[in-house]
Amino acid sequence: MKTPEELTELFRSTGRKVTAQRQCIFRVLQGDVTHPSAEAVHAVASREMETISLKTVYQTLHDLAELGEIVSLDVGTGMTRFDPNVDEPHHHLVCRECGRVRDLVAAFPELQIPRGAELGFQVGSAEIVFRGLCPECQPAARTRRVPARAGS
């Protein structure tokens, strides 16, 4: 995601108006690595602007997604999550206990689909979700690596 200043310029140059609410949201997203939900963004923004509405947050997040400055994610936690990290190719770690999401910066360049297995699909992208327990949700066990079993 670009800086709040660059986003201000980008919004203006694409015919969008720049408001205090939007700049507030830009700042909230800036450097956020928690993949916040709209509600979470709203909660943080509200600390700075008490009257900002949830609808405004949704709208601005959609605008940012449309401009490619953030990406909306559905990793099965019940609500859409937003990821400002669009420059670095990565996948996601999702805690099955608390829903925390973290980036996993790694390229998996060999995801070749066996011939015929794509069933006529014209595949354009692949997302990998690694599920497990985040550090905070682990009982007392130790970290361990995992063979690439097929998921669900």
Add this chain to the structure above:
Amino acid sequence: MKTPEELTELFRSTGRKVTAQRQCIFRVLQGDVTHPSAEAVHAVASREMETISLKTVYQTLHDLAELGEIVSLDVGTGMTRFDPNVDEPHHHLVCRECGRVRDLVAAFPELQIPRGAELGFQVGSAEIVFRGLCPECQPAARTRRVPARAGS
């Protein structure tokens, strides 16, 4: 997923009662490869039992998921999808146009997470979602294989 007869037995042996509605749902799921939503299961079941309620469908699907006979999936199509194929390790192809979901039966043994990249997560499984266009939603282009770009 087991056969309707085996599921009947399994439900009884786990203290659940077997009703005509549940057996109807068993039959609907049997051999279904479309990853139906609860609503879709309800629609098919309704053709056989006009009065069956959506709530009953949800409840039975949850029971089946709890017993490991089906898996609930969230692939970003707005509703939970249910997959009766739990015996064969696989991933999923999702049409970004119509939301169709198909199994992709293939192991990707190269999904090793680089040391340190798991950020303390204790990873238990990995799911890959391949997004693209299903045969019905393709304009006139041809199928093509895809480099493993990082997803959203």
Add this chain to the structure above:
DNA sequence: AAGTTATCTACAACGTTTGTTGAAAAACAA
């Protein structure tokens, strides 16, 4: 500074999923 246009807040509605209730049916025993 005034006009034009987009955005804001507040509210209501949407679709999916879940909680609640009395009625009905399944399982079990006699």
Add this chain to the structure above:
DNA sequence: TTGTTTTTCAACAAACGTTGTAGATAACTT
């Protein structure tokens, strides 16, 4: 079979995250 107990059923309403609508408000242009 019949009765007794317990679960599940259907119908209703509510929860949740998200989107639509409206008039009021604020940003951009001249």
